[in-house]
Amino acid sequence: MSHLSDLDIAKQSTLKPISEIAEKAGIPNEAIEPYGHFKGKVNINKLENLDSKGKVVLVTALSPTPAGEGKSTVTVGLADAFNQLNEKVMVALREPSLGPVFGMKGGATGGGYAQVLPMEEINLHFNGDLHAITTANNALSAFIDNHIYQGNELNIDSRRVEWKRVLDMNDRELRQVVVGLGGPGRGVPREDGFDITVASEIMAIFCLSNNIKDLKENISNITIGYTFDRKPVTVRDLKVEGALTLILKEAIKPNIVQTIEGTPALVHGGPFANIAHGCNSIIATNTARKLADIVVTESGFGSDLGAEKFMDIKARKAGFDPSAVVIVATIRALKMHGGVNKDSLKTEDVEAVKKGIVNLERHVNNIKQFGVEPVVAINAFIHDTDKEVQFVLDWCKENDIKVALTEVWEKGGKGGIDLAKEVLSVLNSPQQFKHLYDLDLSIEDKINTIVQKVYGGKSVNFSDKALKQLKTIKDNGWDNYPVCMAKTQYSFTDDAKVLGAPTDFNITIRELSPRTGAGFIVALTGDIMTMPGLPKKPAALNMDVAEDGSAIGLF
Missing domain, CATH: 3.40.50.300 (P-loop containing nucleotide triphosphate hydrolases)
Structure with a gap:
């Protein structure tokens, strides 16, 4: 060998x-x-x-x-x-x-x-694809904050901006940040956070669009946050879907x-x-x-x-x-x-x-x-x-x-x-492919179906926060979307330490995040992070570059 x-x-x-x-x-x-x-x-x-x-x-x-x-x-x-x-x-x-x-x-x-x-x-x-996705994501953040700063015609509640900035690196320090500090000339202060680029909704849309026209339509459907009277605000409302798609025209x-x-x-x-x-x-x-x-x-x-x-x-x-x-x-x-x-x-x-x-x-x-x-x-x-x-x-x-x-x-x-x-x-033999659930099932039923039929679990608990979000999803007519479960990869449960094929367990949904551009609802379980951290000894410690410019230590 x-x-x-x-x-x-x-x-x-x-x-x-x-x-x-x-x-x-x-x-x-x-x-x-x-x-x-x-x-x-x-x-x-x-x-x-x-x-x-x-x-x-x-x-x-x-x-x-x-x-x-x-x-x-x-x-x-x-x-x-x-x-x-x-x-x-x-x-x-x-x-x-x-x-x-x-x-x-x-x-x-x-x-x-x-x-x-x-x-x-x-x-x-x-070929610069992930940088383009990072840039498109962060351009949208800039457009949102500029809109609020320039008079906030759309009545966006800055406490309810759901759109986060991204970086294609594991950086736990950026999970929760405050932006806009430094006085009126520097913007409007609000809480924000960073996800890793591959967790961005732009990445999901990028991968679920059939062509550039579809890409632009899906970007325009992104819900970036809510108004003071709890109405969703989309990229279409901000009128920047064309600019964001332009950033991605080669990457796509x-x-x-x-x-x-x-x-x-x-x-x-x-x-x-x-x-x-x-x-x-x-x-x-x-x-x-x-x-x-x-x-x-x-x-x-x-x-x-x-x-x-x-x-x-x-x-x-x-x-x-x-x-x-x-x-x-x-x-x-x-x-x-x-x-x-x-x-x-x-x-x-x-x-x-x-x-x-x-x-x-x-x-x-x-x-x-x-x-x-x-x-x-x-x-x-x-x-x-x-x-x-x-x-x-x-x-x-x-x-x-x-x-x-x-x-x-x-x-x-x-x-x-x-x-x-x-x-x-x-x-060479016929298969009978079918989806696990129909889209007209409720979000709760879709999640229950996945937990019971795929994970082997017994039932699903929803946190108070998730229950409120379920109501928002229903009120806005988003409950016909498929569900995208955010769960540990190491276990069928929401606890990474439980190996094998456990049964008779419950899954707790702590949060539901509507991704109306990508066209699915993310259901967050356990302690899944949308911005990972680096381990104590990152792989980077073994990496270098030779004098001829070639990589050392990549695997």
């Missing part, structure tokens, strides 16, 4: 010119806009005459653990495996956020021999790059999955569907977060049904769900795998509820033993679940051939 770091492997790879990758993907020359030698943007207006025909394969996972599951790695490796089987395939991924890159999670370009490249540039400032074009093996990849948009909906842009996925027969894409974290939102929010808005779902599992994660601590994962423990498999079982059943047959990918790690792997293979066989041992980190596409063949067998 390779002892090289992901960055070393990436640096040793030979990249093809982006024009060659675009040609392989079937993108006409006039639709490709190169950003240097190895990156580009796709002008989707030049692809309007193509039909969206590609089948979508969604990659999700069991409940993640601090040991890491390698979902992006499997997503990339599976696409490379299809490429090796001569299928016309593209991979569609989310863009990394600088906060997690410099914090704890690292980059988001896969790993080992299953990576999208150039990994340094994708992980740092990739999907980015094209390549895997180590030269499979075309679209990397575009990246909302957090424990806060927002956790999927790459509809524009990128549907562009890939126009160009390829199979589109491999991922959603954030486990089936309870990213996959549920992919099905109930993204697929609904994008107008396609997922044709197959892969659930990434690791022996390490199963052992942690079976009670083993992170320091003891290298020791064989079949009993712990046996105990922890209940977590995988619930994720399998979750996907089945959507009417799509899941395929389990056991993502191989160096310390897995034959007995541990065999137990999972046998368990899947006994329960009639498709499964493949996957070695894409070590072997690239070749290590994903068995998985690709299992997925092809699902793609």
Whole structure:
């Protein structure tokens, strides 16, 4: 097994010119806009005459653990495996956020021999998209505060401005701030706060819009706050939707790059999955569907977060049904769900795998509820033993679940051939995809449905604040939106420490936030933060830049 770091492997790879990758993907020359030698943007207006025909394969996972599951790695490796089987395939991924890159999670370009490249540039400032989203978000904050300062014609109650500023970095100090201090010439003082850029509603809108016209319409629908008599104020009222869309006019074009093996990849948009909906842009996925027969894409974290939102929010808005779902599992994660601590994962423990498999079982059943047959990918790690792997293979066989041992980190596409063949067998058989709930259910019923059917919980408690917000949502006619649950990724409950597959628990909704531009209601549970903090030893401590300008310590 390779002892090289992901960055070393990436640096040793030979990249093809982006024009060659675009040609392989079937993108006409006039639709490709190169950003240097190895990156580009796709002008989707030049692809309007193509039909969206590609089948979508969604990659999700069991409940993640601090040991890491390698979902992006499997997503990339599976696409490379299809490429090796001569299928016309593209991979569609989310863009990394600088906060997690410099914090704890690292980059988001896969790993080992299953990576999208150039990994340094994708992980740092990739084609400027996240900066454009940050700027559009903060321009709106500036327009709101200027409107209040210049006479407040719309009667905005500055105590009820819901719109926050953003920064693409983990910075806990900015969660709550006061702006406008320093006297009348410096603005009107009010409380404010910062979210991380990937939690911005602009990011969610960016990823849930079908084209630039749709983007502008959705931005105009954002509720920025309320008047003194509690009426919602929108971007349309401020008349700045045109300016905000203008800031995003280049960013909205999907980015094209390549895997180590030269499979075309679209990397575009990246909302957090424990806060927002956790999927790459509809524009990128549907562009890939126009160009390829199979589109491999991922959603954030486990089936309870990213996959549920992919099905109930993204697929609904994008107008396609997922044709197959892969659930990434690791022996390490199963052992942690079976009670083993992170320091003891290298020791064989079949009993712990046996105990922890209940977590995988619930994720399998979750996907089945959507009417799509899941395929389990056991993502191989160096310390897995034959007995541990065999137990999972046998368990899947006994329960009639498709499964493949996957070695894409070590072997690239070749290590994903068995998985690709299992997925092809699902793609070639009809699925009965359905959403988990109808939009005409009440917000309470939607949340109850998710908690009981996906999380395995018993009931839902609403805080007094959430109950008041429910009334506001109903009074304004926003209760026909889907729900976007903000919950810890580590547990089916709202307590990150409760692993496995717990039952008979309650979920508390502390706050409900209407995102009328994105078209969903965020339900905040537990202690989920919309602005993360850095860990005690951030990944940034290992990062540097060489004299030739190349990165050191990115992963």
